[in-house]
Amino acid sequence: xxxxxxxxxxxxxxxxxxxxxxxxxxxxxxxxxxxxxxxxxxxxxxxxxxxxxxxxxxxxxxxxxxxxxxxxxxxxxxxxxxxxxxxxxxxxxxxxxxxxxxxxxxxxxxxxxxxxxxxxxxxxxxxxxxxxxxxxxxxxxxxxxxxxxxxxxxxxxxxxxxxxxxxxxxxxxxxxxxxxxxxxxxxxxxxxxxxxxxxxxxxxxxxxxxxxxxxxxxxxxxxxxxxxxxxxxxxxxxxxxxxxxxxxxxxxxxxxxxxxxxxxxxxxxxxxxxxxxxxxxxxxxxxxxxxxxxxxxxxxxxxxxxxxxxxxxxxxxxxxxxxxxxxxxxxxxxxxxxxxxxxxxxxxxxxxxxxxxxxxxxxxxxxxxxxxxxxxxxxxxxxxxxxxxxxxxxxxxxxxxxxxxxxxxxxxxxxxxxxxxxxxxxxxxxxxxxxxxxxxxxxxxxxxxxxxxxxxxxxxxxxxxxxxxxxxxxxxxxxxxxxxxxxxxxxxxxxxxxxxxxxxxxxxxxxxxxxxxxxxxxxxxxxxxxxxxxxxxxxxxxxxxxxxxxxxxxxxxxxxxxxxxxxxxxxxxxxxxxxxxxxx
Numbered sequence: 001x002x003x004x005x006x007x008x009x010x011x012x013x014x015x016x017x018x019x020x021x022x023x024x025x026x027x028x029x030x031x032x033x034x035x036x037x038x039x040x041x042x043x044x045x046x047x048x049x050x051x052x053x054x055x056x057x058x059x060x061x062x063x064x065x066x067x068x069x070x071x072x073x074x075x076x077x078x079x080x081x082x083x084x085x086x087x088x089x090x091x092x093x094x095x096x097x098x099x100x101x102x103x104x105x106x107x108x109x110x111x112x113x114x115x116x117x118x119x120x121x122x123x124x125x126x127x128x129x130x131x132x133x134x135x136x137x138x139x140x141x142x143x144x145x146x147x148x149x150x151x152x153x154x155x156x157x158x159x160x161x162x163x164x165x166x167x168x169x170x171x172x173x174x175x176x177x178x179x180x181x182x183x184x185x186x187x188x189x190x191x192x193x194x195x196x197x198x199x200x201x202x203x204x205x206x207x208x209x210x211x212x213x214x215x216x217x218x219x220x221x222x223x224x225x226x227x228x229x230x231x232x233x234x235x236x237x238x239x240x241x242x243x244x245x246x247x248x249x250x251x252x253x254x255x256x257x258x259x260x261x262x263x264x265x266x267x268x269x270x271x272x273x274x275x276x277x278x279x280x281x282x283x284x285x286x287x288x289x290x291x292x293x294x295x296x297x298x299x300x301x302x303x304x305x306x307x308x309x310x311x312x313x314x315x316x317x318x319x320x321x322x323x324x325x326x327x328x329x330x331x332x333x334x335x336x337x338x339x340x341x342x343x344x345x346x347x348x349x350x351x352x353x354x355x356x357x358x359x360x361x362x363x364x365x366x367x368x369x370x371x372x373x374x375x376x377x378x379x380x381x382x383x384x385x386x387x388x389x390x391x392x393x394x395x396x397x398x399x400x401x402x403x404x405x406x407x408x409x410x411x412x413x414x415x416x417x418x419x420x421x422x423x424x425x426x427x428x429x430x431x432x433x434x435x436x437x438x439x440x441x442x443x444x445x446x447x448x449x450x451x452x453x454x455x456x457x458x459x460x461x462x463x464x465x466x467x468x469x470x471x472x473x474x475x476x477x478x479x480x481x482x483x484x485x486x487x488x489x490x491x492x493x494x495x496x497x498x499x500x501x502x503x504x505x506x507x508x509x510x511x512x513x514x515x516x517x518x519x520x521x522x523x524x525x526x527x528x529x530x531x532x533x534x535x536x537x538x539x540x541x542x543x544x545x546x547x548x549x550x551x552x553x554x555x556x557x558x559x560x561x562x563x564x565x566x567x568x569x570x571x572x573x574x575x576x577x578x579x580x581x582x583x584x
Contacts, residue, residue: 004082004085004096004097005097006494006501006504006505008096008097009070009085009501009504010498010501010504011094012085012088012089012092012094012096013056013068013069013070013088013500013501013504015092015094016069016088016091016092017053017056018051018052018053018056018057018058018068018069018072018500019035019051019053021069021072021073021088021091022035022037022051022058022069022072023035023037025040025072025073025076026038026040026049028051029047033052033053033054034050034051034052034053035050035051035052035053036048036049036050036051037049037051039060039062039063039065040076040253041060041063041065041075041076041295042060042062042063042065044060044062044063048060048061048062048063049061049065055499055500056068056069056498056499056500057499057500057503057519058072059519059520061523064520064521065520066516066519066520067503067516067519068499068500068501068503068504069088069500070084070085070088070503070504070507071084071503071507073087073088075295076250077250078246078250078293078294078295081507108231108232110175111175111179111232112207112208112232114166114171114175114176114179115179115207115208115209115210115232116208117169118162118166118181118208119152119154119200119208121154121162121165122154122155122156122198122200122211123152123153123154124154125154125155125156125157126148126153126154126155126197130155130157131155133216133217134155134197134216135148137197137216138153138197141342142266142269142342143265143269144269146269147265147268147269150244150268150269151199151200151265151268152200153197153198153199153200154197154198154200155196155197155198156191156193156194156195156196156197156198156213157194157195158194158195159194160188160189160190160191160194161191162181162182162191162193163176163181163182163189163190163191166181166182167189173189176189178230178231179227179230179232179233180192180210180227180228180230180233181193192227193211193213193225195215195216195217196213196214196215196216196225197213197214197216198211198212198213199211199212199213199214199261199265201226201227201233201238201240201261201279202238202240202242202243202244203232203233203237203238203243204237204238204239204242204243204290205243206243206244207232209227209230209232209233209238210226210227210230210232210233211226211227212224212225212226212227212261213225213226226279235279235280236284236286236287237284237286237287237290238279238287239276239277239278239279239287239290239291240261240264240276240277240278240279241261241264241265241268241275241276241277242276242290244268244273245268245273245274245275245276246294248273248274249274249276249294249296250294250296251274252274252296253296253297254274254296254297254298254299255274255275255276255291255294255296255297255298255299256272256274256275256276256298256299256301256353257275257276257277257278257291257298257299257300257301258275258276258277258278258301258302258336258337259277259278259279259280259281259302259303259308259311259336260277260279260303260336260338261277261279262336262338263275263277263336263337263338264276264277265338266337266338266341266342267337267341267349270341270346271346272346272349272350278315281302281303281307281308281310281311281314281315282311282314282315283314283315283318283319288318288319288322288324291319291324292322292324297325297326297327298319298324298325298326298327299326299327299328299329299353299356300312300315300316300319300326300327300328300329301328301329301331301337301352301353302315303335303336304330304331304332304333304334304335304336304340305335308336309330309366312328312330312362312366313362313363313366316328316359316362316363317392319359320359320392320393321392323394326359327356327357327358327359328356328357328358328359328361328362329352329353329356329357330357330362331349331352337349358395358398359393360389360390360393360395360398360399360402363385363386363389364386364402367382367385367386367389368382373410379410383406383410383412383417386402386406387417387420387421390402390403390421391421399421403417403418403421447539447542450535450538450539451475451477451480451539452480452518452521452522453522453535454468454472454532454535454536454539455480455483455484455487455518456518456519456522457527457531457532457535458484458487458497459487459497459499459502459515459518459519460497460499460527461497461527462491462495462496462497463529464527464529464532465487465488465491465497467529467532467533467536468484468488468536469488471533471536471537471540472536472539472540475539476539476542476543476546479514482511483511483514483515483518486506486509486511486515487502490502490505499519502515503515503516503519
């Protein structure tokens with residue numbers, strides 16, 4: 001994470017109007033003091049996002065998205081916080097001293113420069129007399145000049161020409177070998193890629209980290225050859241075309257996820273530019289995180305074979321577990337999206353996307369594989385699999401329709417199916433509750449709501465911070481106490497607090513997620529000293545009740561009469577001022 005001076009961030013934020021910045025991305029309409037617009041962070045059909053000129057924050061009352069001008073740009077454009085600060089600074093003509101190269105980028109600067117040189121070398125080869133055969137080969141397969149330029153395609157020649165030129169430039173042979181460009185043998189060095197068309201592979205930030213090489217003069221095995229795993233090229237962290245497709249994804253609010261590089265290239269070349277590729281049939285944690293950052297619906301469209309079908313099921317489960325919105329497209333008649341577009345055209349593919357099915361519908365067919373549903377045992381196993389597959393689905397209507405469909409189709413009691421599904425969901429819910437963060441988990445707890453409201457008040461004024469310090473001192477729970485300490489530290493350091501600026505400060509704290517959850521969940525805008533004091537008194541009474549409860553437990557186990565009397569006196573002292581039975 002890049003750390004920027006907080007004063008510099010605050011200066012930039014106070015130099016812009018959040019209304020002006022957000023309205024440059026989405027239409028806003030003024031209603032009273034605030035402005036309203038359709039929230040871009042969920043499928044919003046009514047203006048659910050409120051933007052406050054006075055407080056310089058935005059908030060969606062539907063999905064809970066909230067923040068200041070920087071977090072809006074960060075999330076809307078899918079850029080880092082520092083990039084968002086820089087973009088906004090540019091809009092108002094301010095300079096900002098942000099380190100643009102991360103530590104790891106400095107470490108690999110030479111490697112990235114080398115890979116760019118190799119890319120240029122391959123591109124130049126394609127423009128030579130020798131390269132005409134490769135260009136002709138690409139054109140016959142519908143890969144025309146514009147696509148060649150868009151994807152920086154190149155050509156690896158024979159006779160170890162890359163090795164020789166890199167050696168002349170005195171690059172480290174070890175580095176060349178480590179990056180998967182050359183082989184080293186006792187009798188010399190050799191190019192890894194020869195007589196192959198080269199497709200560069202970029203990391204998520206757009207730096208060249210490897211290549212996919214395709215044979216073209218004759219059919220060879222393997223047809224496609226990838227750069228080996230290196231310290232800058234880790235296949236599990238790559239999504240092919242990610243850096244190039246981000247703008248199209250943001251505009252369409254949808255991303256098509258395919259299996260191979262050529263599928264992505266083909267779709268992009270016919271104008272379907274919101275496409276990225278997994279480069280395989282599995283998905284990693286790092287790729288899941290990158291997909292989440294896109295904040296859009298996924299259309300999962302893998303190859304039309306058994307491997308693609310199994311991968312659709314496996315990847316679909318991962319996406320469902322992560323609560324990512326997605327649908328499925330299973331193409332028919334062709335092996336993959338690349339050949340489907342070649343044979344049927346762009347419009348036919350778009351029609352398939354338009355008629356994408358839910359993951360539940362996909363699983364209804366998938367679970368039938370290798371089962372004889374006329375056999376009672378197979379049918380029972382099928383229904384169990386379907387019920388198990390529904391457990392992570394949030395769509396209550398879809399669950400209801402599926403249960404009714406199965407009950408009618410196989411003449412099974414709907415109530416039995418509903419009961420079985422309820423048991424499965426109960427088990428899942430219990431597991432989830434054990435893992436969830438304490439601050440966020442107990443949304444129905446009145447005590448937690450009071451604590452979160454106090455913390456929200458404290459983020460809005462140092463007056464409320466002072467009241468917290470003098471009237472309460474600290475929260476009894478460490479999670480709330482940690483956030484309060486962060487707020488108190490901020491006020492002591494800056495002598496003031498402003499919610500929009502505190503959001504920027506939270507970016508570099510370990511408690512960012514919890515702080516943003518409090519801001520997102522708080523809907524009360526009537527912030528007064530009187531209401532703050534009432535909230536603090538509720539917590540004080542709660543603490544007293546807990547102390548009295550503990551003292552009563554101590555009395556039960558205490559044999560010394562004098563000590564018992566002392567404990568009773570402590571209880572009497574705590575009860576002064578009355579301690580009502582609050583409901584938390």
